[in-house]
């Protein structure tokens with residue numbers, strides 16, 4: 001019997017097109033957009049909605065001709081979600097004397113690792129850009145009326161073992177002093193935790209992650225996770 005080989009399936013390119021995020025308070029769309037602009041996004045649509053909130057489309061890189069990738073859609077946390085989170089908080093006694101012990105366990109797990117829950121990772125091709133951006137955010141967190149108390153910054157440096165990488169990070173104003181390390185080598189992570197956005201089981205915050213991989217190291221955080 002003659003078997004006719006099936007033609008090899010053509011490669012179909014697939015990429016992540018967009019993510020949809022919610023800012024927590026209906027009147028804080030402009031503040032959420034401002035934070036994403038500091039993180040390198042560009043607002044391409046800003047649509048006022050009848051309820052007073054705003055719907056946004058942002059691009060991670062507005063210089064790239066395609067407009068179907070690297071998109072963030074951003075809207076206010078819907079009323080039904082706000083009601084659900086309120087019911088969860090009420091039911092679990094969040095922040096009260098009778099708070100359910102699961103809440104403290106959840107918070108401590110979140111505090112120990114910014115990658116614990118849902119978060120958004122952004123790959124950046126310049127370590128200096130990450131250092132500058134984090135310095136900008138530190139200044140905003142310390143002295144900007146809108147951002148004060150709303151953002152928390154954290155860094156992971158590469159695990160030691162590559163002399164050039166280690167020397168660069170030892171000299172870094174951002175990564176030189178962090179005791180935290182990445183789950184892998186030859187890369188860094190800078191985290192921006194903020195309660196301007198809602199995510200996670202309690203809808204309290206979201207973490208953005210800025211990543212840099214040192215060029216010339218095929219063995220890195222994104223090719224090999226080390227736990």
Ligand SMILES: [Fe+2]
Pocket residue numbers: 115119121209
């Ligand atoms: Fe991550």
